[in-house]
Amino acid sequence: MPPRSNPTARQERLGAELRKMRERAGMTARQAGDLLGTGPVQISHIEAGRIGVSEDRLRRLADHYRCGNPELVEALVGMATERVRGWWEEYRGVLAAMSLDLAALEWHARAMQTLQVVHIPGLLQVEPYMRALFTYARTAFSPDHLDAVIDFRLRRRQVLDREGAPVLMAIVHEAALRMRVGDRAAVRQQLEYLVERAELPGVTVRVVPFSADGFAGMGYSMTYASGPVPQLDTVQIDHVHGSVFLDAEAQLGHYRTLLGTVERSALSPEKSRDFIHRIAREL
Numbered sequence: 001m002p003p004r005s006n007p008t009a010r011q012e013r014l015g016a017e018l019r020k021m022r023e024r025a026g027m028t029a030r031q032a033g034d035l036l037g038t039g040p041v042q043i044s045h046i047e048a049g050r051i052g053v054s055e056d057r058l059r060r061l062a063d064h065y066r067c068g069n070p071e072l073v074e075a076l077v078g079m080a081t082e083r084v085r086g087w088w089e090e091y092r093g094v095l096a097a098m099s100l101d102l103a104a105l106e107w108h109a110r111a112m113q114t115l116q117v118v119h120i121p122g123l124l125q126v127e128p129y130m131r132a133l134f135t136y137a138r139t140a141f142s143p144d145h146l147d148a149v150i151d152f153r154l155r156r157r158q159v160l161d162r163e164g165a166p167v168l169m170a171i172v173h174e175a176a177l178r179m180r181v182g183d184r185a186a187v188r189q190q191l192e193y194l195v196e197r198a199e200l201p202g203v204t205v206r207v208v209p210f211s212a213d214g215f216a217g218m219g220y221s222m223t224y225a226s227g228p229v230p231q232l233d234t235v236q237i238d239h240v241h242g243s244v245f246l247d248a249e250a251q252l253g254h255y256r257t258l259l260g261t262v263e264r265s266a267l268s269p270e271k272s273r274d275f276i277h278r279i280a281r282e283l
Contacts, residue, residue: 007049009101009245010108011201014079016247017231018061019047025065045233055081075228082183085156098242102150105245106159109166109225113259116221117173119181120190123157124170124205129190131155132182151175165202166225171259171266172216173208177279178241182276184283191280206266207275215217224255 022032029040043049055077062073088103114121130150208215209269223236235246235255
């Protein structure tokens with residue numbers, strides 16, 4: 001089977017974790033290839049996510065690398081052997097691959113913490129808000145493509161309602177609540193939905209008001225997705241051209257600290273709901 005030309009972020013992550021494991025063991029790709037009866041090129045393809053790896057081979061590599069973390073090994077086996085086609089694959093070739101990678105990240109997350117300063121978090125948006133947002137930001141979208149983008153985002157929301165749904169903590173700045181995305185009716189509907197979701201199990205919304213001390217502002221939004229084991233946590237950062245995924249240990253530690261700092265500036269969940277209600281009534 002020829003190597004994949006465009007591996008998904010999840011396939012790349014599996015390979016990257018095997019590479020980290022090999023490097024911690026102080027072994028070369030050639031030595032790992034000898035174990036499997038192949039060569040360094042095959043190992044390079046596996047570690048880049050360009051070809052898959054069987055459960056047997058993965059376990060042999062982990063044992064050879066003296067990995068002392070059985071929970072990590074089991075999580076990687078799960079990634080290597082999953083055969084269920086995610087719903088997002090229906091949009092491959094229609095939407096950008098990074099959008100599909102984000103949906104896959106959300107679907108496989110155990111928990112998520114998201115920080116949004118300017119906009120409502122995507123998983124908590126209503127359709128009129130989405131339409132106004134994408135119409136403003138992507139003026140070149142055709143009507144059909146715009147409908148596909150919105151349909152995709154609406155389907156992403158279903159991750160919060162499925163069995164075994166990830167727990168979501170959304171930290172939203174007051175600026176995002178007051179930003180007039182669309183008309184008054186759209187913003188009011190959005191704020192009411194935000195409170196509605198926050199009153200359901202598994203979703204917590206906390207607001208950072210303008211009056212909060214210690215918040216220096218941020219020029220980007222981010223989501224910290226917790227994996228089945230801490231080594232598989234991922235940070236997703238939005239930028240003007242899409243998403244960036246970060247998984248280096250130092251990067252994960254930095255964003256955990258940052259989220260903790262911002263959370264200390266946020267109102268409690270109860271006060272946040274009252275705060276959002278008050279802004280909605282002002283519209």
